[in-house]
Amino acid sequence: MKIFLSFVTACLLLLISLSTCTASLAQFAGDWSNVDPNTGGITKLSIAISGDSANVHVWGKCHPTDCDWGAVAAFAFAPDVSSDPVSQAQALMAIFDAGFSETTLFINPQGSRLSVQSYTRFKDSSGRSNYASSDVFQKSSSISAVGMIAEVQPLQKFSKLEVLPIMRKIGDS
Amino acid sequence: MRLLYPFLAAVLLLLLTATGGLAGMAQFAGSWTNVDANTAGITNLDIAVMGNNAQVQAWGKCHPTDCDWGTVQAQAFAPDVSSDILSGADTLIAVFDAGFSETTLVIKPAGNRLKVDSYDRFKDNSGRSNYLASYTFQKGQAPGGTTPGGSTPGDMGPGDVGPGGTIPGSTPALIDLTGVWNCDDGGIYYVRQLGSTVWWYGELDPNAPNWSNVMRGAISGNMINADWSDVPKGSVMQNGNLVLQIASNNKLVAISKTGGFGGSVWTR
Numbered sequence: 507m508k509i510f511l512s513f514v515t516a517c518l519l520l521l522i523s524l525s526t527c528t529a530s531l532a533q534f535a536g537d538w539s540n541v542d543p544n545t546g547g548i549t550k551l552s553i554a555i556s557g558d559s560a561n562v563h564v565w566g567k568c569h570p571t572d573c574d575w576g577a578v579a580a581f582a583f584a585p586d587v588s589s590d591p592v593s594q595a596q597a598l599m600a601i602f603d604a605g606f607s608e609t610t611l612f613i614n615p616q617g618s619r620l621s622v623q624s625y626t627r628f629k630d631s632s633g634r635s636n637y638a639s640s641d642v643f644q645k646s647s648s649i650s651a652v653g654m655i656a657e658v659q660p661l662q663k664f665s666k667l668e669v670l671p672i673m674r675k676i677g678d679s
Numbered sequence: 680m681r682l683l684y685p686f687l688a689a690v691l692l693l694l695l696t697a698t699g700g701l702a703g704m705a706q707f708a709g710s711w712t713n714v715d716a717n718t719a720g721i722t723n724l725d726i727a728v729m730g731n732n733a734q735v736q737a738w739g740k741c742h743p744t745d746c747d748w749g750t751v752q753a754q755a756f757a758p759d760v761s762s763d764i765l766s767g768a769d770t771l772i773a774v775f776d777a778g779f780s781e782t783t784l785v786i787k788p789a790g791n792r793l794k795v796d797s798y799d800r801f802k803d804n805s806g807r808s809n810y811l812a813s814y815t816f817q818k819g820q821a822p823g824g825t826t827p828g829g830s831t832p833g834d835m836g837p838g839d840v841g842p843g844g845t846i847p848g849s850t851p852a853l854i855d856l857t858g859v860w861n862c863d864d865g866g867i868y869y870v871r872q873l874g875s876t877v878w879w880y881g882e883l884d885p886n887a888p889n890w891s892n893v894m895r896g897a898i899s900g901n902m903i904n905a906d907w908s909d910v911p912k913g914s915v916m917q918n919g920n921l922v923l924q925i926a927s928n929n930k931l932v933a934i935s936k937t938g939g940f941g942g943s944v945w946t947r
Contacts, residue, residue: 581800583811590808597811599783599798610772612785612796623785625772627754635763638756638770 531555531582531595533615538643541619547639548624550646551613558582558592562600562611575602580613606630619644703766704728704755706788711816714792720812721797724786726771729855729898731755731764732874735773735784736900748775750900752875753786779803792817855928864942866890877903881942882912890915890941901925907940 538551549572552563563577580600582591598613607630612623620643627636708728713721722745725736736750753773755764771786783798793816800809856872860879868881875898882891891913896905901924908918919938923931923945931945 581798581809583798583800584808585810587799587807587810589810597798599800612798625754625756625770625785626760627756634760635757635767636754637758637760637762639758 539646862942
């Protein structure tokens with residue numbers, strides 16, 4: 507019974523720590539690496555904080571070096587309309603517009619890590635499906651990869667994409 | 680130890696169902712009520728799904744009746760770029776722009792409920808902080824809705840949209856109007872719905888129609904705003920506008936009509 511109760515307590519603490527976390531804006535600052543080294547999506551983030559402003563710089567998986575998505579000003583969200591975002595920000599929203607697509611990142615602290623929900627919407631009528639992905643990032647010492655500015659999406663996913671509309675047309679006929 | 684494993688399995692199952700797996704567009708459809716009856720934020724959602732398209736209508740807490748934020752087109756997201764949106768969508772994002780603020784709703788299934796994260800961003804330099812609120816919704820209609828002109832917009836959301844609010848739950852959740860319809864003007868109407876656009880060809884008689892017409896309309900909530908015109912299969916040559924209410928998936932009712940349109944009720 508003691509084991510049972512201990513386990514329940516641990517689960518509850520884990521759920522609480524995962525689901526709700528109030529953070530300061532400073533907790534987002536720094537260079538962050540995807541905990542999944544084999545990710546086909548976002549590999550690195552660099553978040554700069556200045557007062558109540560945040561700037562998010564993103565790199566996506568590309569070959570031979572990661573693609574630089576550039577940096578955008580992010581919106582910080584507090585728990586309440588009267589909260590101080592500098593001391594209580596709990597989420598950042600950053601929107602990257604690549605012309606043919608738009609990716610919105612929702613960034614939340616998760617303990618000493620960052621949880622990033624990414625929503626990519628295609629605007630080019632290519633027939634590709636909008637898609638969501640979720641990644642976890644940990645603090646890294648430096649951002650070393652600097653690549654050319656290229657299409658925002660990982661190459662691996664694009665290679666699948668280009669085939670799809672043709673397949674659908676064949677299927678329709 | 681024998682207790683531990685079943686409990687662990689139960690917790691894992693609970694987590695899996697709570698966090699949601701693959702969900703098709705249909706799982707979002709319907710009228711949803713905030714499980715927190717005392718919420719000061721979003722009280723109700725109506726989500727209408729038509730193929731890959733979804734429209735979200737939201738109501739925020741207002742006094743004496745909730746404020747109608749209006750209806751917006753939502754973006755649907757699948758787990759992967761090659762996934763089928765219709766069967767695999769697991770997130771909707773709906774953005775409500777009230778001018779002074781913009782609210783982005785991230786809507787995800789959580790078992791048989793919806794989890795909604797609401798990101799409110801102020802654009803009016805009022806000094807108010809952008810804020811994030813999370814809500815859980817369950818299927819069903821809240822008692823009471825807005826009445827025309829009866830709401831006082833608050834500061835917590837996009838605010839009242841237009842003078843005429845509607846009752847949550849009045850929008851048909853799953854609309855597919857494509858089919859052959861009969862009308863009380865004696866005609867037969869061949870209707871095609873493509874997303875939020877509706878087309879029809881109607882005629883009194885297939886062989887020698889006195890009149891025949893075409894229509895193109897746009898669905899907004901449970902209304903269709905349309906233009907119609909007679910075409911020269913028949914001899915009557917008139918045209919005008921129609922506002923139709925989608926009373927159900929099998930019934931349309933004309934709310935207003937111009938150009939001498941005769942029909943008022945369509946059924947199938």
